[in-house]
Amino acid sequence: MKILVYGAGAIGQFVGGMLVRGGAEVHLIGRPALVSALAAAPLQVQDLDGSVHTIRLTVSATLAEAPAIPDLVILTVKGPATAEAAADLAGHLPAATPVLSFQNGVDNVARISAAAPGLAALAGMVPYNVVQIAPGQVRRTSDGQLMAERAPVTEALLAICERAGLALDLRSDMRAVQWGKLLLNLNNPLNALSGLPLRQQLLDRGYRCLLADLQQEALAVLDRAAEPVAQVTPLPPRWLPRLLRLPTWLFKPLAARMLKISPEARSSMYDDRLAGRPTEIDDLCGAVVRCADSVQQLAPKNLALARLVREAPAGRWYGAAEIAAALRS
Numbered sequence: 001m002k003i004l005v006y007g008a009g010a011i012g013q014f015v016g017g018m019l020v021r022g023g024a025e026v027h028l029i030g031r032p033a034l035v036s037a038l039a040a041a042p043l044q045v046q047d048l049d050g051s052v053h054t055i056r057l058t059v060s061a062t063l064a065e066a067p068a069i070p071d072l073v074i075l076t077v078k079g080p081a082t083a084e085a086a087a088d089l090a091g092h093l094p095a096a097t098p099v100l101s102f103q104n105g106v107d108n109v110a111r112i113s114a115a116a117p118g119l120a121a122l123a124g125m126v127p128y129n130v131v132q133i134a135p136g137q138v139r140r141t142s143d144g145q146l147m148a149e150r151a152p153v154t155e156a157l158l159a160i161c162e163r164a165g166l167a168l169d170l171r172s173d174m175r176a177v178q179w180g181k182l183l184l185n186l187n188n189p190l191n192a193l194s195g196l197p198l199r200q201q202l203l204d205r206g207y208r209c210l211l212a213d214l215q216q217e218a219l220a221v222l223d224r225a226a227e228p229v230a231q232v233t234p235l236p237p238r239w240l241p242r243l244l245r246l247p248t249w250l251f252k253p254l255a256a257r258m259l260k261i262s263p264e265a266r267s268s269m270y271d272d273r274l275a276g277r278p279t280e281i282d283d284l285c286g287a288v289v290r291c292a293d294s295v296q297q298l299a300p301k302n303l304a305l306a307r308l309v310r311e312a313p314a315g316r317w318y319g320a321a322e323i324a325a326a327l328r329s
């Protein structure tokens with residue numbers, strides 16, 4: 001299978017690299033820094049068990065330089081870049097080329113379909129954290145299995161993933177899966193504002209209670225909107241706020257799997273804030289607010305957190321009490 005990964009950052013390099021291990025022919029579309037790095041040395045992909053795979057694949061900064069028409073596109077740009085990426089793909093690829101979104105949020109399939117109605121957009125979900133150590137070097141820092149919409153092309157991808165040791169679950173309820181993941185991703189803005197590594201931030205009950213409040217608000221909105229929410233962690237989604245509010249001494253053993261993250265890992269929204277790039281806040285808290293609007297309900301905490309992320313000055317980090325005060329206002 002010829003696979004084109006469009007937007008090769010942390011996730012794109014990890015998934016693309018692993019798929020080469022499974023026998024796919026992968027071409028990456030990335031920024032010039034990645035193109036230069038991979039001209040100098042092969043891609044280095046470190047998996048959760050510490051094993052490092054050295055992978056040779058092709059890369060270019062533009063679609064015009066891509067070597068072949070792909071059987072499948074995997075889209076891994078951040079949400080704000082989706083529409084532009086989809087329009088670029090539509091300008092270069094034959095109609096009906098499948099485009100699998102391995103992005104967070106619930107809106108990217110609709111964005112791809114709107115910007116590129118001729119392409120076949122498919123939903124996917126990446127449950128784990130991947131960090132880019134440097135262009136051409138990525139490391140997976142937590143566990144879980146990829147999920148994707150069941151379709152002939154993802155059925156074919158399954159065999160490649162199996163050979164690569166890359167767990168993939170094919171589903172027919174991807175919207176519910178994406179809402180289930182979004183509940184967990186509501187921690188990304190808190191992590192980005194805290195400036196702390198994820199593990200350290202999750203071990204602080206103040207931040208956990210904020211996350212519980214955001215999730216509870218989102219769950220109430222989703223109930224009202226009759227949007228199903230799939231279980232994407234060992235615990236059903238409705239139990240998550242209760243788990244998060246437990247005292248840390250009790251949370252730590254019960255959430256051992258959630259805390260199995262490399263000590264230095266942070267959310268990629270932290271990286272975006274640090275680099276002054278647009279964040280995915282509109283795809284996360286913004287999606288909850290839009291869903292609330294659609295059923296004439298309010299989501300004041302998600303609304304306030306989205307505003308805080310947009311307005312927070314670069315380099316300013318926030319304690320849990322400060323964020324709580326902003327959410328109350």
Ligand SMILES: NC(=O)c1ccc[n+]([C@@H]2O[C@H](COP(=O)([O-])OP(=O)(O)OC[C@H]3O[C@@H](n4cnc5c(N)ncnc54)[C@H](OP(=O)(O)O)[C@@H]3O)[C@@H](O)[C@H]2O)c1
Binds near residue numbers: 006102128
């Ligand atoms: N990283 C994680 O742990 C993780 C886990 C689960 C899900 N996700 C989701 O997966 C998606 C990708 O995340 P990520 O962390 O891999 O993001 P990322 O590291 O920022 O990767 C996206 C890459 O695409 C590049 N890009 C954007 N537009 C491009 C274009 N037109 N041509 C070439 N390159 C382009 C970006 O460059 P610029 O930065 O220069 O624009 C960036 O290098 C997001 O939706 C994220 O929420 C991430």
